[in-house]
Amino acid sequence: xxxxxxxxxxxxxxxxxxxxxxxxxxxxxxxxxxxxxxxxxxxxxxxxxxxxxxxxxxxxxxxxxxxxxxxxxxxxxxxxxxxxxxxxxxxxxxxxxxxxxxxxxxxxxxxxxxxxxxxxxxxxxxxxxxxxxxxxxxxxxxxxxxxxxxxxxxxxxxxxxxxxxxxxxxxxxxxxxxxxxxxxxxxxxxxxxxxxxxxxxxxxxxxxxxxxxxxxxxxxxxxxxxxxxxxxxxxxxxxxxxxxxxxxxxxxxxxxxxxxxxxxxxxxxxxxxxxxxxxxxxxxxxxxxxxxxxxxxxxxxxxxxxxxxxxxxxxxxxxxxxxxxxxxxxxxxxxxxxxxxxxxxxxxxxxxxxxxxxxxxxxxxxxxxxxxxxxxxxxxxxxxxxxxxxxxxxxxxxxxxxxxxxxxxxxxxxxxxxxxxxxxxxxxxxxxxxxxxxxxxxxxxxxxxxxxxxxxxxxxxxxxxxxxxxxxxxxxxxxx
Numbered sequence: 331x332x333x334x335x336x337x338x339x340x341x342x343x344x345x346x347x348x349x350x351x352x353x354x355x356x357x358x359x360x361x362x363x364x365x366x367x368x369x370x371x372x373x374x375x376x377x378x379x380x381x382x383x384x385x386x387x388x389x390x391x392x393x394x395x396x397x398x399x400x401x402x403x404x405x406x407x408x409x410x411x412x413x414x415x416x417x418x419x420x421x422x423x424x425x426x427x428x429x430x431x432x433x434x435x436x437x438x439x440x441x442x443x444x445x446x447x448x449x450x451x452x453x454x455x456x457x458x459x460x461x462x463x464x465x466x467x468x469x470x471x472x473x474x475x476x477x478x479x480x481x482x483x484x485x486x487x488x489x490x491x492x493x494x495x496x497x498x499x500x501x502x503x504x505x506x507x508x509x510x511x512x513x514x515x516x517x518x519x520x521x522x523x524x525x526x527x528x529x530x531x532x533x534x535x536x537x538x539x540x541x542x543x544x545x546x547x548x549x550x551x552x553x554x555x556x557x558x559x560x561x562x563x564x565x566x567x568x569x570x571x572x573x574x575x576x577x578x579x580x581x582x583x584x585x586x587x588x589x590x591x592x593x594x595x596x597x598x599x600x601x602x603x604x605x606x607x608x609x610x611x612x613x614x615x616x617x618x619x620x621x622x623x624x625x626x627x628x629x630x631x632x633x634x635x636x637x638x639x640x641x642x643x644x645x646x647x648x649x650x651x652x653x654x655x656x657x658x659x660x661x662x663x664x665x666x667x668x669x670x671x672x673x674x675x676x677x678x679x680x681x682x683x684x685x686x687x688x689x690x691x692x693x694x695x696x697x698x699x700x701x702x703x704x705x706x707x708x709x710x711x712x713x714x715x716x717x718x719x720x721x722x723x724x725x726x727x728x729x730x731x732x733x734x735x736x737x738x739x740x741x742x743x744x745x746x747x748x749x750x751x752x753x754x755x756x757x758x759x760x761x762x763x764x765x766x767x768x769x770x771x772x773x774x775x776x777x778x779x780x781x782x783x784x785x786x787x788x789x790x791x792x793x794x795x796x797x798x799x800x801x802x803x804x805x806x807x808x809x810x
Contacts, residue, residue, distance in 0.1 A: 331522040332358045332495075333688055335514050337502050337537055338529035339366035341482045341669055342661045345676035346527060348485035351492040352680075352696050354689040358523065359486070359494070360516060362501035364794050365753040366746065367482035370531050371669070372756060373605075373637025375555075375582055375592065376478050377569055379667035380417060380470035382437025382445060383579065389647045391440045393671035393678070398442075398472055400673045408484040408700045410477060411587040417473035417569035418448075418457060420464045420622055426573045430468045433574075437470070444471040459566050459623050473569055477587050478669050479756040483746065488697040490745040497521075499794060502530075505540040507655060525683055527659045532602055532640040534648075534662035542654045546662060547643045550602050551578075553595025554611035557633040558626075559764055560589040570622055579666060581618035583626060588731075588759060593619045593626060600638065607634045632764050639665045649675055651682060659683070703740060706732040727777070728770035730763020738774060742781040749782060751775060752792035775799075 334350060336343045339361030350357040363369070378401050384390035405412035421430050430447060437445045448456065449466040456469070490496055497518065504515040505526060512526045530537040535548040558565075563585065572580040578597050586592050596614045612634060619626045642648055642663025652658045659682065661675055684690045703716060705723055717724040722736035741748055741757040748754045751761065751774055760774050761767030767774075775798070779786045790796040 331511060331524070332356045333523065334358070334525045334527060334683060335360060335512070335521055335523035336527045336529055337514070338531055338534070339363070339482070339486065339496065339498075340369055340371040340529065340531050341367070341478065341672040342531075342664055342675055343527075343529035344482040344486040344489070345672040346529065346661070346679055347489040347494050347496070349676040349680040350683070351489040351494045352693055353684070354691045354693050355683075357489070357494045358521060359489075359496045360500045360502055360514065360521070361496065361498050364499050364749055364790070365756070366486045366496065366498075367479040367756060368793065370637055370639060371482050372479040373555075373635055374478055374553075374639075374669060375584065375595065375666070376476055376586060377417070377582070377584060377669070378412070378414075378474035378476050379670045380437065380445070380473040381440050381442045381667070381670075382433045382468065382470060383574060383667070384440065385645065386436055386439035388645070389649055390667070390671065393647065393649075393674040394667045395441050396674035397667070397671040400677075401474070401476070401670065404673055405476065405481070407698060408488060409702045410480050410484050412474060412476045413587055414472065414474040415568055415585065416469060416471045417571060418453075418460075418467040418469055419571045419573060420460060420467045421573055422461075422463055422465065427466050429573045430466060433468050437468075442470060442472060445469070457566060457568055457570065459625050460570065461622055461624050464622070475569065475585060475587050476669070481669070481672075483757060484700055487745045488700055491697040492693060492695045496746060502537060502540070505537070505658075507541070507657070510657070512657065525657045525659065525686065525688075527661060527679060527683075529661040531664070532638050534640065534660065538652075538660060538662065541658050542652055545652075545654075546648055548663065549641045549643065550600050550604070551639045551641050552598045552600040552604055552611075552636050553639060554607050554615055554636045555592060555594030555634065556612065556615060556628060556631045557586075557635070558591040558593065558628075559630045559632045562591045562627055562630050563589045565591050565625055565627075566623060572618065572622055581615050581622075583619050583623045588762060590632075591626075593628075595637070597639075602638070605636050605638065607636055611636070633766060641665050647671070647675070649679065657686070703737055705734045705737055727773045728758075728760040728763065730765055730769070731759045733758050733760045733770070735777065738777050739781060742778065747782065749778065749784070750790045750792050750796075751778075751798070754778065771798075
């Protein structure tokens with residue numbers, strides 16, 4: 331029997347698994363997909379928010395600001411790509427100015443460090459690409475950018491290395507409480523635990539209803555994005571937001587840690603799992619991005635994508651133990667700033683579980699640090715040293731992103747190895763460049779097959795069933 335079962339392998343579930351791995355606690359994470367970070371955690375704006383948006387005194391405000399404070403050290407410890415670049419919320423008229431002043435006051439109440447309102451030439455020195463129609467902006471120096479999927483993967487890898495377990499392709503089909511423990515049924519069989527934590531994202535209301543009567547509802551909202559080529563990398567220096575509205579934080583123009591520019595999202599009510607891009611959505615994104623940053627070159631787009639956000643039927647996160655079923659906890663309705671908030675939420679929920687009587691003794695096998703080779707970012711001297719240490723670093727597999735065979739093999743040998751092309755992509759950035767995997771895809775498949783012992787017909791693009799090769803089109807060649 332497990333001490334804790336976590337349902338959902340997004341940033342919240344993986345952060346909690348990592349926190350629990352600090353202690354002598356048997357923890358198991360169940361994820362319905364074939365990899366962690368394969369839902370909202372891979373398809374979002376990749377921003378570490380400062381914390382001026384949430385209403386003062388809310389859970390969201392507390393977790394956002396505290397999560398931001400924790401992020402830098404956590405990313406340094408786990409070698410996660412992260413940059414604290416700051417953000418601007420820009421205003422075009424006096425109505426926007428009043429809203430910016432409200433955000434400034436609210437941010438100070440929330441404890442956001444370094445906030446100030448900038449205008450005039452100072453503003454355009456900070457961000458020359460801004461529209462000259464902008465009259466002022468709220469500057470938040472603590473905002474940053476991150477690789478969000480890597481944030482989840484790194485914590486899951488370290489947790490597994492420290493003794494925790496992750497069961498992939500294990501969609502939960504039912505939960506039953508038997509006395510003082512739970513039986514969690516999945517498509518891969520049943521698991522037992524003293525406590526269950528529901529971190530199922532957009533499906534968290536459905537999971538909650540496996541245990542108790544409906545107590546909240548998730549309304550999925552789709553957001554569409556454009557990724558611009560690295561040729562546009564110098565367009566903006568900071569994260570640029572418009573003034574927020576009832577629809578959310580608005581269309582953002584932001585650098586990414588990988589050197590691209592990300593533009594989006596819109597906000598549309600949608601069915602669960604609705605990840606298509608639409609002409610209307612992308613037109614909306616383009617129009618609103620150009621209003622703030624006229625130099626956005628949408629012709630440089632190398633990929634469009636969409637993600638689903640888990641909007642709850644209330645204005646705050648749903649975090650804590652059920653009022654009706656002892657031992658069952660929710661981490662639900664975690665929309666933006668959920669990524670930023672996740673380490674703080676994890677620490678809080680881990681504390682709640684420890685207060686219930688779980689063993690708080692330190693885990694001697696806890697893995698607190700991780701190191702990853704990113705060949706592209708090494709100095710020439712360090713590149714040569716890496717190749718001397720492991721000749722596989724001398725073979726380039728992904729030309730666009732300069733990813734080596736050594737890096738892919740490293741990922742395949744880590745505690746939570748990838749089993750799809752996109753799972754390798756999330757760990758190594760293969761296929762993220764201009765050709766979007768057109769060159770490196772077959773080579774990555776061959777490496778997965780070789781080191782994971784799989785047939786290439788069993789390797790999907792991403793989720794199970796998304797197969798690329800279904801069989802031979804011709805028989806094997808025979809000698810003449």
